[in-house]
Amino acid sequence: MYKYDAIDRQLINQRVDQFRDQVRRWKAGELSDDEFRPLRLQNGLYIQRHAPMFRIAVPYAMMSSAQLRTLAHVARKYDRGYGHFTTRHNLQLNWPKVEDVPEILAELAEVEMHAIQTSGNCLRNITTDQFAGVAADEVIDPRPLAEILRQWTTFHPEFAFLPRKFKIAISGTKEDRAVTWFHDIGLQLQEQNGEVGFRVIVGGGLGRTPIRGQVVREFLPWQHILTYCEAILRVYNRQGRRDNAYKARIKILVQALGVEAFAQQVEEEWAHGKYGPATITQAEFDRVAAHFTAPAYEKLGEAALPDDKAFHNWLARNTHPHKVSGYAAVTLSLKKHGIAPGDITSEQMIAVADLADRYSFGELRISHEQNIILADVKKSDLHEVWKKAKIAGLATPNIGLLTGIICCPGGDFCDLANAKSIPIATAIQARFDDLDYLFDIGEIDLNISGCMNACGHHHVGHIGVLGVDKNDSEFYQVTLGGRQGNEAKLGKVIGPSFAADEMPDVVDKIIKVYIENRHPDERFLDTFDRIGIDPFKNRVYEGRAHGKAKAAQQEAA
Amino acid sequence: MAQLIKNNAATVDTWQTLQLGEGETPETIALPAGDVIFPLAVWQARKTEIISCHKRIGLLIQPDERVEDIAADLEYFIVIAVNFPKFVDGRGYSTASLLRQRYAYQGELRAVGDVLHDQLFFMQRVGFDSYALKDDKNLTYAIEAGFKPFGDAYQASTSQPQPYFRRRA
Numbered sequence: 049m050y051k052y053d054a055i056d057r058q059l060i061n062q063r064v065d066q067f068r069d070q071v072r073r074w075k076a077g078e079l080s081d082d083e084f085r086p087l088r089l090q091n092g093l094y095i096q097r098h099a100p101m102f103r104i105a106v107p108y109a110m111m112s113s114a115q116l117r118t119l120a121h122v123a124r125k126y127d128r129g130y131g132h133f134t135t136r137h138n139l140q141l142n143w144p145k146v147e148d149v150p151e152i153l154a155e156l157a158e159v160e161m162h163a164i165q166t167s168g169n170c171l172r173n174i175t176t177d178q179f180a181g182v183a184a185d186e187v188i189d190p191r192p193l194a195e196i197l198r199q200w201t202t203f204h205p206e207f208a209f210l211p212r213k214f215k216i217a218i219s220g221t222k223e224d225r226a227v228t229w230f231h232d233i234g235l236q237l238q239e240q241n242g243e244v245g246f247r248v249i250v251g252g253g254l255g256r257t258p259i260r261g262q263v264v265r266e267f268l269p270w271q272h273i274l275t276y277c278e279a280i281l282r283v284y285n286r287q288g289r290r291d292n293a294y295k296a297r298i299k300i301l302v303q304a305l306g307v308e309a310f311a312q313q314v315e316e317e318w319a320h321g322k323y324g325p326a327t328i329t330q331a332e333f334d335r336v337a338a339h340f341t342a343p344a345y346e347k348l349g350e351a352a353l354p355d356d357k358a359f360h361n362w363l364a365r366n367t368h369p370h371k372v373s374g375y376a377a378v379t380l381s382l383k384k385h386g387i388a389p390g391d392i393t394s395e396q397m398i399a400v401a402d403l404a405d406r407y408s409f410g411e412l413r414i415s416h417e418q419n420i421i422l423a424d425v426k427k428s429d430l431h432e433v434w435k436k437a438k439i440a441g442l443a444t445p446n447i448g449l450l451t452g453i454i455c456c457p458g459g460d461f462c463d464l465a466n467a468k469s470i471p472i473a474t475a476i477q478a479r480f481d482d483l484d485y486l487f488d489i490g491e492i493d494l495n496i497s498g499c500m501n502a503c504g505h506h507h508v509g510h511i512g513v514l515g516v517d518k519n520d521s522e523f524y525q526v527t528l529g530g531r532q533g534n535e536a537k538l539g540k541v542i543g544p545s546f547a548a549d550e551m552p553d554v555v556d557k558i559i560k561v562y563i564e565n566r567h568p569d570e571r572f573l574d575t576f577d578r579i580g581i582d583p584f585k586n587r588v589y590e591g592r593a594h595g596k597a598k599a600a601q602q603e604a605a
Numbered sequence: 606m607a608q609l610i611k612n613n614a615a616t617v618d619t620w621q622t623l624q625l626g627e628g629e630t631p632e633t634i635a636l637p638a639g640d641v642i643f644p645l646a647v648w649q650a651r652k653t654e655i656i657s658c659h660k661r662i663g664l665l666i667q668p669d670e671r672v673e674d675i676a677a678d679l680e681y682f683i684v685i686a687v688n689f690p691k692f693v694d695g696r697g698y699s700t701a702s703l704l705r706q707r708y709a710y711q712g713e714l715r716a717v718g719d720v721l722h723d724q725l726f727f728m729q730r731v732g733f734d735s736y737a738l739k740d741d742k743n744l745t746y747a748i749e750a751g752f753k754p755f756g757d758a759y760q761a762s763t764s765q766p767q768p769y770f771r772r773r774a
Contacts, residue, residue, distance in 0.1 A: 055759075058755075059759075062754060063754075069750070086693055202759055203758060203759070205758070206699055285695055286699050320707055325761045329771065332770040335773075
């Protein structure tokens with residue numbers, strides 16, 4: 049993975065000094081709260097209802113075991129001994145003290161980590177496929193260009209105060225696993241006539257106004273990605289709305305102008321910057337790419353694996369094909385039933401770091417589904433890895449299954465939330481605790497967000513759950529049929545929302561409709577696409593009072 | 606009166622900025638004598654008149670005003686002031702980049718409005734060379750520390766046209 053050199057180290061060390069000084073001036077009253085807010089946000093620091101929330105970047109998902117050990121240490125020393133992985137390659141701490149944050153940053157900088165631009169109205173962390181570099185379906189490894197983009201986004205002088213946050217995702221596989229259709233800029237690496245380049249998608253996003261991105265350029269040779277992004281950002285910085293935060297994302301601008309007019313403006317702007325100094329040189333690409341060479345794989349045959357049903361369940365759900373024979377990528381599940389999805393304790397972080405050192409070249413990745421990946425495990429080691437992961441509580445075989453829920457921190461932790469999300473996730477996990485049944489239900493993405501900001505990606509869940517606030521009570525709106533990947537689309541709202549305690553039943557009914565209607569070999573989504581939303585709707589609202597009848601019922605109660 | 610920083614030192618501001626009062630229009634407002642920074646609308650409405658009676662002319666650009674509209678006039682201006690009504694409004698950074706990089710403006714480029722310590726580094730990089738620091742802020746400390754939180758930068762910009770990767774040994 050990428051190792052810092054002198055300039056990278058200098059910049060993050062100076063960032064620590066800068067933030068220490070900003071905190072000092074804020075404490076001394078030299079910076080007002082309003083003046084300090086954007087500065088602390090650009091260092092990942094929110095001030096929340098219980099305590100600050102602090103977001104640490106894991107650029108394009110890559111981490112070393114040493115970095116994870118430092119996160120374990122930081123979570124223990126400055127917080128309550130656990131952290132939360134988000135859907136955008138960050139680790140969040142929920143209870144640090146503002147005054148401690150400069151010290152935390154200093155400790156992170158020692159292992160080449162930071163919190164730069166992890167929140168605020170700026171260029172955010174670049175995200176990608178958690179299997180980058182090892183996926184069997186990879187066309188081009190996105191990591192060198194992701195690192196080049198990371199450097200370009202870091203303290204960009206012209207785009208530090210954008211109308212709103214700006215998220216870039218990059219993918220290099222046949223099947224998109226980076227949600228590129230739903231980012232401000234989605235970049236899909238591809239090859240055309242022997243040349244490597246990007247399909248550039250702009251104006252996607254989830255949140256309050258979910259919109260699938262649109263292609264502004266079918267093919268852009270890789271050397272031009274920085275100048276082209278500068279053109280996009282300049283058009284957005286100048287014209288994006290600043291009068292209304294809800295209409296300030298680039299997706300609104302693209303919709304307002306129309307994608308053709310927007311693309312034309314970008315091309316006109318780009319005509320000035322094209323071939324300029326920011327054009328990436330082969331030397332720079334080669335320098336960065338040299339950090340992402342394949343580890344020293346052994347020549348291995350297929351391994352004979354022990355015959356053990358529980359182990360094979362885990363193999364089926366938690367391993368992923370690897371491009372090198374004899375190896376597999378392993379997903380360590382942070383979706384143990386009863387634990388907040390994405391949460392991990394310091395002890396577990398140490399256990400994962402040990403596993404990475406012993407079995408996967410000392411490296412690991414974070415997925416946007418909030419799990420951890422050991423990317424390079426020998427198949428002959430899988431049984432040992434499974435046993436050790438099980439002891440650490442990280443081997444729940446539910447990846448891609450109903451209880452492998454994506455979930456935001458929700459109303460328990462987040463000031464923005466309209467409703468709690470974690471208790472919904474744990475209630476559903478408790479209802480579907482029978483592993484055989486989970487396997488029988490098969491592949492299904494259940495995503496939960498506690499508000500319309502959609503950090504839990506509910507729009508692209510096969511079943512999506514959105515927390516809403518109605519007259520100061522928490523309710524949950526259900527969508528069906530959303531999906532990520534190449535055919536990414538938004539789910540459809542099934543109907544009126546539900547109370548929290550209804551949710552396990554609602555999910556149960558949806559699953560039953562699928563099971564009763566499915567053809568052999570049909571996944572949930574296949575059946576849904578074939579039979580449509582109505583059978584699900586009818587079952588879920590069957591016998592449920594509506595309108596006046598409901599009001600009368602409530603009155604009687 | 607904002608505190609002006611120029612060439613890394615506190616400087617006395619000799620310019621006055623013309624402001625449109627209530628009921629005044631660019632077409633009718635009286636043009637003061639001396640070194641005046643004119644709002645873009647006044648410049649556009651009274652260009653000939655301003656040129657005939659002023660040797661030293663300044664221009665004020667608001668965030669939503671387009672550099673493209675005055676690109677042909679740049680030779681007239683000794684100073685261009687770019688207003689930041691709120692420091693989180695980042696449009697002025699693009700305005701400055703365009704003036705310097707695309708239109709090769711060589712005169713003084715001044716950041717005015719909500720100009721604060723922690724934005725000076727970015728402002729300098731996009732091409733500002735004078736800064737009207739907000740009134741109650743610590744001028745000495747801004748000059749001492751505000752321009753160099755970082756010793757270098759990755760990107761190409763006005764102050765460093767070559768990105769770091771082209772300057773590697």
